[in-house]
Amino acid sequence: MLEMPTPSSATDPEPCLYSQAELEWQRKARAFAEAIPVPEIVACDRENTFRRDLFEAACRQGFGALPFPDTYGGAGGSYVSFCLVNEEFGRRCVPIMSSLGVHILCQEPVYRFGTEEQKRKYLVPSSSGKYLAAFGLTEPGAGSDTAALKTTARLAGDRYILNGTKVFITSGGAADYFIVMARLEGAGPDDDPNGARSITAFIVERGFPGFAIGQKFDLLGMRGYATCEIVFNDCRVPKENILGQPGAGRKVALSSLAKGRVTIAAQCVGWAQGALDGAVRHLKQAHDAGLVDDNLNGLAYLLGELGILVESARALTLAAARAIDRGESDSLLAAMAKVQASDAAMRVASEAISIVGPDGANPDLLLERIFRDAKAGPIYEGTNQIQRLLIARQLLK
Numbered sequence: 001m002l003e004m005p006t007p008s009s010a011t012d013p014e015p016c017l018y019s020q021a022e023l024e025w026q027r028k029a030r031a032f033a034e035a036i037p038v039p040e041i042v043a044c045d046r047e048n049t050f051r052r053d054l055f056e057a058a059c060r061q062g063f064g065a066l067p068f069p070d071t072y073g074g075a076g077g078s079y080v081s082f083c084l085v086n087e088e089f090g091r092r093c094v095p096i097m098s099s100l101g102v103h104i105l106c107q108e109p110v111y112r113f114g115t116e117e118q119k120r121k122y123l124v125p126s127s128s129g130k131y132l133a134a135f136g137l138t139e140p141g142a143g144s145d146t147a148a149l150k151t152t153a154r155l156a157g158d159r160y161i162l163n164g165t166k167v168f169i170t171s172g173g174a175a176d177y178f179i180v181m182a183r184l185e186g187a188g189p190d191d192d193p194n195g196a197r198s199i200t201a202f203i204v205e206r207g208f209p210g211f212a213i214g215q216k217f218d219l220l221g222m223r224g225y226a227t228c229e230i231v232f233n234d235c236r237v238p239k240e241n242i243l244g245q246p247g248a249g250r251k252v253a254l255s256s257l258a259k260g261r262v263t264i265a266a267q268c269v270g271w272a273q274g275a276l277d278g279a280v281r282h283l284k285q286a287h288d289a290g291l292v293d294d295n296l297n298g299l300a301y302l303l304g305e306l307g308i309l310v311e312s313a314r315a316l317t318l319a320a321a322r323a324i325d326r327g328e329s330d331s332l333l334a335a336m337a338k339v340q341a342s343d344a345a346m347r348v349a350s351e352a353i354s355i356v357g358p359d360g361a362n363p364d365l366l367l368e369r370i371f372r373d374a375k376a377g378p379i380y381e382g383t384n385q386i387q388r389l390l391i392a393r394q395l396l397k
């Protein structure tokens with residue numbers, strides 16, 4: 001007789017892989033996620049509305065600056081802990097999961113490259129949830145090729161003047177400040193044909209003159225994240241809001257994204273686990289009701305394969321997060337984890353819907369939501385095609 005795993009035994013990580021503190025963060029995140037009624041999760045998706053109250057509640061739990069030291073309001077947790085939180089949030093489609101990931105992505109460069117004044121001004125209120133941050137890199141003609149970005153900045157007296165448009169900005173419609181990459185006039189050296197070394201990072205507040213919210217996106221998945229365009233029309237940014245050195249914008253962006261990809265991987269593990277849970281629950285009920293045989297009417301091998309996909313994605317994500325915690329932020333592992341986990345999430349979500357059948361389209365089961373959201377995994381913070389190229393390049397070094 002086949003022993004059916006219970007959803008909880010399938011989802012609890014092997015305790016010895018994690019410290020007690022990390023498991024405590026996981027427990028807190030699971031409790032937070034499970035306390036949100038499913039109809040609320042479904043409504044955010046359907047109505048494409050951003051839940052600021054949930055973001056603030058998450059920050060009160062310490063998730064808003066989890067991996068940063070308490071000097072700046074952080075919780076001093078490991079990156080592994082933050083990944084466990086993201087996994088739990090992904091599993092339950094917590095409506096502010098992606099905003100939280102981007103929020104931490106934005107705190108990272110302020111923490112690493114910011115002045116003490118910038119850290120006090122932006123990090124501390126970000127930790128408490130008073131401020132929400134968003135990341136402005138992508139432009140209509142510059143996604144994978146970040147060197148092609150066209151947003152400009154020029155120094156005029158005691159301020160920079162920014163002009164340009166950024167697209168697909170998660171939390172864009174709700175954020176209080178933005179980490180923005182722009183091409184700074186005169187910053188790059190003469191021997192810089194594509195101008196990559198003129199790209200510079202800025203902290204832009206929502207209220208700065210010349211800043212505007214553009215089109216709001218109504219996406220297939222990842223809805224409810226206030227994803228929109230942000231527009232700079234002679235936007236006036238005080239001189240002290242440059243982040244890092246003039247011309248160091250790609251370094252600022254790419255070093256944050258290397259960590260961000262591990263966050264994405266953890267979210268994808270969560271989606272994959274959530275989808276697997278749904279398939280297991282369905283098959284267990286069908287088996288208990290005598291509707292499927294011990295071989296699950298031929299689906300046992302598939303279920304086993306999906307379990308392996310989830311666990312291998314989790315293992316690679318853990319390895320990448322542990323590297324961050326050792327201070328060895330490893331872009332190769334981060335890229336591998338992001339590709340593996342996002343491909344796994346797509347496959348498991350798709351198969352889970354097939355296993356569950358027509359009920360797979362029931363929004364309350366969250367499976368179709370996971371299926372739609374998971375499509376973003378292979379695209380954002382660097383497409384999987386580009387990640388594979390980067391991995392190949394590093395292997396050939």
Ligand SMILES: Cc1cc2nc3c(=O)[nH]c(=O)nc-3n(C[C@H](O)[C@H](O)[C@H](O)COP(=O)(O)OP(=O)(O)OC[C@H]3O[C@@H](n4cnc5c(N)ncnc54)[C@H](O)[C@@H]3O)c2cc1C
Nearest residue numbers: 135136137138143144168169170222376380381382383385
């Ligand atoms: C839900 C969502 C949220 C997002 N949030 C943010 C955000 O908060 N901030 C932000 O700045 N951006 C955000 N993005 C944008 C995202 O990072 C970009 O979509 C992504 O980097 C890809 O860029 P692109 O869409 O311009 O595609 P392109 O770069 O135009 O790529 C199109 C296709 O061509 C492939 N391709 C491109 N170049 C190559 C190459 N050299 N070799 C092989 N294949 C190649 C790509 O892999 C892809 O399949 C978000 C996107 C989504 C979908």
